[in-house]
Amino acid sequence: MTEVARRTAYAIALPLLLVTAWWFATADSTSFYWPSLQSILEAFVDTWTLDRVQQDVLPSLGRLLVGFSLAVVIGVLMGLAIGSSDWLRETLEPPLEFLRAIPPPVLVPVIMLFAGIGDGMKIAVIVSGCVWPVLLNTVEGVRGIDPVLRETATSYRLGRRRRITSLLLRAASPQIVAGARQALAIGIILMVISEMFAATNGLGFTIVQFQRSFAIPQMWSGVLLLGLIGVALSLLFRLVEIRVLAWYHGHRASQRKA
Amino acid sequence: MAAATTSAAAGTRLSLRLPTTAGARGAAGLLGLVLLIEGLPRLGVVDAAYFPPFTEMLSALREEAATSSFWSSLGDTVRGWALGLAIAVIAGCAVGMVIGMSSFLRAATATTIEFLRPIPSVALIPVVVLLYGTSMVSTLLLVVYASFWQIVVQVMYGVQDIDPVAAETARSYRFSRIGRTRHVVWPTTLPYAITGFRLAAAVALILEVTGELVIGSPGLGNDIALAQSAGAVDTMYALVLVTGLLGVTVNLLARAVEHRALHWHPSVRGVTA
Numbered sequence: 001m002t003e004v005a006r007r008t009a010y011a012i013a014l015p016l017l018l019v020t021a022w023w024f025a026t027a028d029s030t031s032f033y034w035p036s037l038q039s040i041l042e043a044f045v046d047t048w049t050l051d052r053v054q055q056d057v058l059p060s061l062g063r064l065l066v067g068f069s070l071a072v073v074i075g076v077l078m079g080l081a082i083g084s085s086d087w088l089r090e091t092l093e094p095p096l097e098f099l100r101a102i103p104p105p106v107l108v109p110v111i112m113l114f115a116g117i118g119d120g121m122k123i124a125v126i127v128s129g130c131v132w133p134v135l136l137n138t139v140e141g142v143r144g145i146d147p148v149l150r151e152t153a154t155s156y157r158l159g160r161r162r163r164i165t166s167l168l169l170r171a172a173s174p175q176i177v178a179g180a181r182q183a184l185a186i187g188i189i190l191m192v193i194s195e196m197f198a199a200t201n202g203l204g205f206t207i208v209q210f211q212r213s214f215a216i217p218q219m220w221s222g223v224l225l226l227g228l229i230g231v232a233l234s235l236l237f238r239l240v241e242i243r244v245l246a247w248y249h250g251h252r253a254s255q256r257k258a
Numbered sequence: 259m260a261a262a263t264t265s266a267a268a269g270t271r272l273s274l275r276l277p278t279t280a281g282a283r284g285a286a287g288l289l290g291l292v293l294l295i296e297g298l299p300r301l302g303v304v305d306a307a308y309f310p311p312f313t314e315m316l317s318a319l320r321e322e323a324a325t326s327s328f329w330s331s332l333g334d335t336v337r338g339w340a341l342g343l344a345i346a347v348i349a350g351c352a353v354g355m356v357i358g359m360s361s362f363l364r365a366a367t368a369t370t371i372e373f374l375r376p377i378p379s380v381a382l383i384p385v386v387v388l389l390y391g392t393s394m395v396s397t398l399l400l401v402v403y404a405s406f407w408q409i410v411v412q413v414m415y416g417v418q419d420i421d422p423v424a425a426e427t428a429r430s431y432r433f434s435r436i437g438r439t440r441h442v443v444w445p446t447t448l449p450y451a452i453t454g455f456r457l458a459a460a461v462a463l464i465l466e467v468t469g470e471l472v473i474g475s476p477g478l479g480n481d482i483a484l485a486q487s488a489g490a491v492d493t494m495y496a497l498v499l500v501t502g503l504l505g506v507t508v509n510l511l512a513r514a515v516e517h518r519a520l521h522w523h524p525s526v527r528g529v530t531a
Contacts, residue, residue: 007365010365010366010368011368011369012369013366014366014367014369014370015369015370015373018370033388033389087283090280090283090284090287091283091284091286091287091290092287093284093287094284094285094287094288095287095288095290095291097506097509098288098291098502098503098506099291099502100505101502101503101504101505101506101508101509102498102501102502102505103463103464103466103467103468103479103501103505104464105464105467105468105471105472105479106467106471106479106482106497106498106501107498108471109471109482109483109485109486109494110494110495110498112486113308113309113486113491114308114309185376185378186464188378188380189378189379189380189464189468192378192380192381192383193380193468193471193472196380196383196472197471197472197483204380207381207384208383208384210384211384211387211388216388219384219385219388220385222384223381223382223384223385226377226378226380226381227377227378227381230376230377230378230381231372231373231376231377233376234376
């Protein structure tokens with residue numbers, strides 16, 4: 001019990017300290033740009049009503065979800081194909097390295113030309129940025145498969161399907177998940193950027209509107225919300241990862257013990 | 259012997275006819291990409307008004323390269339990237355080492371770091387715009403924030419990975435604190451720090467260009483936004499190509515740094531051997 005109490009104390013002490021410091025440091029702030037934490041929190045409650053959430057937050061998250069899922073599916077499929085064939089990998093590696101090296105946000109104006117400023121543009125931007133970490137990690141994961149496993153699969157004459165589901169995807173999944181984690185971080189950035197650059201609704205759009213109309217506490221509350229969404233999505237991802245990779249973490253733990 | 263020579267000769271003959279080495283295939287891949295960019299608009303698959311052929315992008319690039327504003331934008335982007343990365347590396351290594359070496363600090367800061375790290379750096383854009391306008395400082399803060407976490411976390415992992423036997427040996431030989439840091443902590447941490455550096459170098463470039471694009475601080479990103487709003491489509495694509503080349507250079511540079519700094523490490527020795 002004391003152990004649990006000690007851990008909890010460690011976990012919450014510093015965050016509590018920082019928030020308290022913020023609260024008191026800005027408590028009677030007269031600075032226009034740094035409103036008091038109290039007014040930010042009040043603005044938070046007033047600003048992010050159910051209506052607002054439905055109008056601006058959910059569309060943003062929806063685009064992120066669709067774009068991210070598409071990127072994972074495309075990345076894994078292409079990664080499986082490229083990783084399984086030496087000549088395909090050697091041919092496509094330099095062009096892919098180049099395309100990957102283009103900072104994804106510069107694709108916002110490019111894709112706007114094709115897709116306007118609607119949902120399609122934003123989803124396309126998110127996909128075009130998220131697909132690379134997944135693709136490259138899948139290729140590496142497939143290439144790194146233990147040759148003994150490969151040969152075992154061959155001598156058991158696993159069919160194509162079984163080979164993909166039980167060997168390739170399984171063995172590459174730790175790398176795929178690592179790639180997907182990177183992709184999620186990029187996806188959130190692109191979600192916000194595409195809305196800040198050109199949009200009529202969405203989280204990024206709303207926050208920039210607040211900033212331009214000098215609604216400072218509201219703007220800060222938006223920044224806070226964006227931070228909370230980032231943290232929540234990364235926690236959610238961790239939960240999914242623990243489930244999906246339970247076998248892998250167990251395997252690693254038993255290896256470490258041995 | 260004779261059989262070996264003939265088969266070797268056959269091998270060379272075959273490789274003359276078919277490019278079988280990885281390099282040749284890679285070159286073919288790049289050529290294919292260029293042909294694709296050239297061919298899609300020429301064949302009318304995509305509208306040339308939106309996606310000009312490769313040769314037009316190149317001639318736009320040639321025009322750009324003749325202007326001094328292009329080179330000063332490129333300079334701004336590279337300078338912002340390098341400065342932001344340098345600040346993040348120094349601060350990240352220092353903070354990561356201090357936190358990593360003390361189990362108390364590690365336990366006390368764990369939740370705070372877990373909370374601050376996933377905050378998307380672009381969330382800070384309105385704040386920095388408000389405080390610093392469209393100056394270079396705004397973008398610099400984004401770059402530093404985003405790359406700092408990559409390095410801190412890697413350095414912390416590295417410090418925790420120290421072999422306890424090595425640490426205790428150093429202690430029983432009465433190494434000073436500085437000696438322990440220099441001879442035990444540093445060599446173990448360096449590979450992790452370098453990995454962090456490589457990730458941070460790429461992230462820093464992304465955020466540098468993002469800042470320029472969205473905030474409007476001087477640099478290639480800003481030029482892309484201007485070209486787009488002016489309808490100079492081929493110039494825009496030329497600049498996008500330049501940012502891609504910059505990205506490739508950054509990746510190669512980071513890999514070269516890794517090789518130099520870790521030439522003694524088994525992972526690199528294995529690659530070169």
